[in-house]
Amino acid sequence: MHTLKTTASSSLALAEGSYIYSIAASSPGSFAAISSDDSLRMFDAAGLNHVSVVAANTHEGVTSLKSYDVGQQLLATGGRDGKVKLWDLRKGKNAAVVVAMETWMSDHPGSANFINIYNTTITDEDDALVQVINHGSVHHAGFLTERTIYALSHDEVFSIHPATDPDEQTQEPDPVQFGDLRQPLGCEYIAQLCIGSQGPYVAAGSTSDRRLDLVPLVSNPSWHFDQENLWRLPGGHGEEIVRSVYLDEQSQSVFTCGEDGFVRAWKPDDDKMEMEESSTKTPRPKAKKGRDKGRFNPY
Numbered sequence: 001m002h003t004l005k006t007t008a009s010s011s012l013a014l015a016e017g018s019y020i021y022s023i024a025a026s027s028p029g030s031f032a033a034i035s036s037d038d039s040l041r042m043f044d045a046a047g048l049n050h051v052s053v054v055a056a057n058t059h060e061g062v063t064s065l066k067s068y069d070v071g072q073q074l075l076a077t078g079g080r081d082g083k084v085k086l087w088d089l090r091k092g093k094n095a096a097v098v099v100a101m102e103t104w105m106s107d108h109p110g111s112a113n114f115i116n117i118y119n120t121t122i123t124d125e126d127d128a129l130v131q132v133i134n135h136g137s138v139h140h141a142g143f144l145t146e147r148t149i150y151a152l153s154h155d156e157v158f159s160i161h162p163a164t165d166p167d168e169q170t171q172e173p174d175p176v177q178f179g180d181l182r183q184p185l186g187c188e189y190i191a192q193l194c195i196g197s198q199g200p201y202v203a204a205g206s207t208s209d210r211r212l213d214l215v216p217l218v219s220n221p222s223w224h225f226d227q228e229n230l231w232r233l234p235g236g237h238g239e240e241i242v243r244s245v246y247l248d249e250q251s252q253s254v255f256t257c258g259e260d261g262f263v264r265a266w267k268p269d270d271d272k273m274e275m276e277e278s279s280t281k282t283p284r285p286k287a288k289k290g291r292d293k294g295r296f297n298p299y
Contacts, residue, residue, distance in 0.1 A: 002231045004254060004266040010048035011261055012041050020257035022065040022244040026089055027073045031246070033257060034058065034065045034077060040087065045251055048263055054095055059083060115141045115151055117163065131164045140192050144200055144217075156181050156190050158202075160223050176223045185215060185225065189241060193217070196247040203245045205236060212236040212256065214245070233266055 012020070012033060019036040026032035026042055032054070033041050040058045044050040059079025068074040073089035086098040115138055117131035135141070135151040144150050147163045160176040181190055187204035191212070194201050201214040202225065214231040218224060236242055237258035246255040254266040 001228070003269040004231055004233050005269045006233075006235065006264055007253070007267050008048045008265040010043065010051070010263050012043055012048075012051050012263060014039075014041075014261055016261070018261045019259045020243065020261060020263060021062070023246050023255055023257050023263060024065050024067045024075065025070050025246070025248070026067065026075055027070060028250065031255065031263075032065060032075055032089075033263060034062045035261075038062045038079075040065075040075070040077065042089065043263070045248065045253075045255070045265075048265060052092075054087060054089065054092075058085065113137055115149070117149070130166055133161050135159060139190075142193070144195070150193055150200075152190055152193065158190070185213070185227070187213065191242045191245055194245050194247050197249060201231075201247070203242065205242050207236075207239045207241060210234070210236050210238055212242050212245075214254070237262065237264065 011018075012035070014020070014035055014037065021034050021036065023031050023033045029045050030042055031045055033043065035041070038057050038059060038061065040054040040062075042052050042054055058077050059081050061080030062077055063080060064078040066076045068076045068086060075087045075089065076084060077087065078084050084100040086100075087095045088097075089095055113134060113136050115133040115135060116129055117133070118128045119130050120128065122128040131149075133141075133149065133151060135153055136157060137154040138151060139154045140150075140152040142150060143163075144160065149161045149163055151159050151161065158178040158181050160178075162172045162175070164172050178184075181202070181204065182188060185202070185204045186206070188206045188208065189204075191203040191205055194203060194214075198216075200217045202217055203212060204215055205212045212233040214233070216226040216229055218226050231254075233254070233256065237256065237260045240258050240260035242256050242258040244257050248255060252267065255263060256266065257263045
């Protein structure tokens with residue numbers, strides 16, 4: 001087990017009692033956040049400051065936020081009003097908005113307990129649907145790889161499914177059913193699955209123990225959780241639930257937000273890492289100066 005420590009914390013100038021639902025990269029060195037007041041805000045990653053309000057009312061009940069194109073500073077939001085909006089952050093507070101009515105992102109959890117996978121190059125909606133996965137009350141869903149789909153329910157049931165190809169007649173492998181993750185991972189809830197350059201991690205939280213764990217999900221020799229190499233965020237968001245986790249490879253940091261109304265930045269606890277490495281590793285030739293200093297395995 002490895003440990004991260006808090007390096008910064010901010011309420012993003014939100015009113016007391018607000019929830020922060022999700023954070024996403026908005027441009028190099030900056031992040032965006034949506035919250036329970038339906039606002040879309042930007043802030044600086046270095047110190048969680050320089051907060052600006054892009055839009056005070058994004059949706060009638062904003063629910064989701066995704067980076068559409070970080071290089072072009074484009075964000076996508078979705079809400080209970082059945083709309084998807086595309087925001088051009090280069091225009092500041094006058095951010096141009098493209099609105100898609102009654103449209104859902106292709107990997108967005110289905111309202112009828114189904115995950116629908118579409119071929120977006122096909123214009124006909126009926127022909128574009130290539131796969132349907134029934135996973136109960138879907139909380140999160142997405143792609144682990146180009147041919148692998150994950151599903152997480154509101155009651156913490158997790159599964160991994162092969163992506164099917166209607167043009168191929170080969171027999172696809174059976175889904176991997178993990179069941180309820182709370183007992184095997186020793187947690188009370190699953191915030192989300194996040195993917196870094198080193199692979200996917202499940203963010204497993206406990207409000208009673210005040211912690212959040214990033215547990216590696218590995219595929220070799222078969223899909224399983226590597227709990228011996230988890231990363232722990234002690235304190236988490238106190239007794240409140242963590243809603244979103246972002247692995248930032250640029251700053252080698254983890255960013256979290258939660259129902260306490262705060263965004264927090266985390267970095268590896270270098271002192272503890274050095275103690276762990278010195279006690280577990282055998283001597284070896286000295287590496288090049290600066291190599292792997294305080295390395296952060298989620299990347």
